[in-house]
Amino acid sequence: MKLRFWGVRGSCPVARPHVRLFGGNTACVQITSGGHQLIIDAGTGIRRLGEELVQSANGGQNHLSLLISHHHWDHIQGFPHFTPANDERFTIHLYSLRRPDTGLRELLSGQQELPFSSIPLDSLRSRLEFSELEDNELLEVGPFKVRNYRLNHPGITCGYRVEADGGVVAYICDVAPSRDLLLAEGLPDRRESFWLRELYENQLKLASQADLVIYDTFFTPEWYYQRKHWGHSTVEDGVEVCRYASARHLFMFHHNPERTDQELACLVLRHQRELQSEDFRLHVAREGDVYQVESGEVRLCE
Numbered sequence: 001m002k003l004r005f006w007g008v009r010g011s012c013p014v015a016r017p018h019v020r021l022f023g024g025n026t027a028c029v030q031i032t033s034g035g036h037q038l039i040i041d042a043g044t045g046i047r048r049l050g051e052e053l054v055q056s057a058n059g060g061q062n063h064l065s066l067l068i069s070h071h072h073w074d075h076i077q078g079f080p081h082f083t084p085a086n087d088e089r090f091t092i093h094l095y096s097l098r099r100p101d102t103g104l105r106e107l108l109s110g111q112q113e114l115p116f117s118s119i120p121l122d123s124l125r126s127r128l129e130f131s132e133l134e135d136n137e138l139l140e141v142g143p144f145k146v147r148n149y150r151l152n153h154p155g156i157t158c159g160y161r162v163e164a165d166g167g168v169v170a171y172i173c174d175v176a177p178s179r180d181l182l183l184a185e186g187l188p189d190r191r192e193s194f195w196l197r198e199l200y201e202n203q204l205k206l207a208s209q210a211d212l213v214i215y216d217t218f219f220t221p222e223w224y225y226q227r228k229h230w231g232h233s234t235v236e237d238g239v240e241v242c243r244y245a246s247a248r249h250l251f252m253f254h255h256n257p258e259r260t261d262q263e264l265a266c267l268v269l270r271h272q273r274e275l276q277s278e279d280f281r282l283h284v285a286r287e288g289d290v291y292q293v294e295s296g297e298v299r300l301c302e
């Protein structure tokens with residue numbers, strides 16, 4: 001399978017010169033295999049992906065599957081600008097973890113209501129099919145086997161493990177470490193320590209022997225201690241998960257909007273030096289980069 005990063009930033013999009021190299025759009029990842037399209041999250045990066053999908057669409061019905069990790073705005077704010085959604089040649093299958101209060105359709109519709117947008121969700125010309133996922137549910141979409149696992153992050157959030165063509169991609173964003181605060185909401189009534197352990201186990205299940213792990217490295221350790229309740233992690237946390245899970249390539253992702261290209265480049269270099277003796281490799285997710293993912297091999301294509 002092929003994986004392309006369309007948006008790598010966390011919290012809000014940035015358009016300043018200091019992010020030109022790694023990119024300023026919020027979370028969006030495209031995975032393709034045998035002509036099938038899987039998209040994870042609809043941050044602002046999805047806008048340019050949409051332009052490309054419309055240009056390459058064929059005359060029949062074009063099917064896309066869009067997995068939403070959670071409903072924070074940086075993961076859905078690009079959807080009103082996703083051109084295939086307003087094109088009758090497209091059927092879009094949308095998935096997110098079930099919420100007790102409302103569904104994904106209502107949430108996406110809310111951000112496109114008048115006067116915020118002039119094109120309400122109900123007037124879009126594509127066919128939109130919504131599915132609410134249960135915890136740990138296995139979803140089969142074309143060649144992709146996708147399983148979700150709950151994560152420790154404010155609200156109701158899951159990560160996705162995608163398997164296809166003998167390769168495994170893990171998307172673990174957004175996530176807080178399990179050592180301090182339980183931030184995940186709507187869990188059955190058990191002790192906090194039980195859920196912190198379970199949610200950490202979920203990270204290991206997502207990353208277990210994965211070829212490519214996309215991980216929330218929004219914080220430095222100093223920022224983390226000042227803002228633990230925001231629900232994000234550090235490079236050190238991602239390294240620990242990949243080490244225990246025997247994963248092969250860790251990609252820093254969901255970059256802090258204040259983090260400059262230079263800071264990101266220095267940070268990855270410092271950690272790469274420290275990790276030279278490890279069995280896995282560390283990278284920075286960069287907007288536009290495409291990787292070929294096969295069992296045991298991850299290769300930069302363009």
Ligand SMILES: [Zn+2]
Pocket residue numbers: 010011072074075174254
């Ligand atoms: Zn986020």
Ligand SMILES: [Zn+2]
Pocket residue numbers: 070072153174
């Ligand atoms: Zn979030």
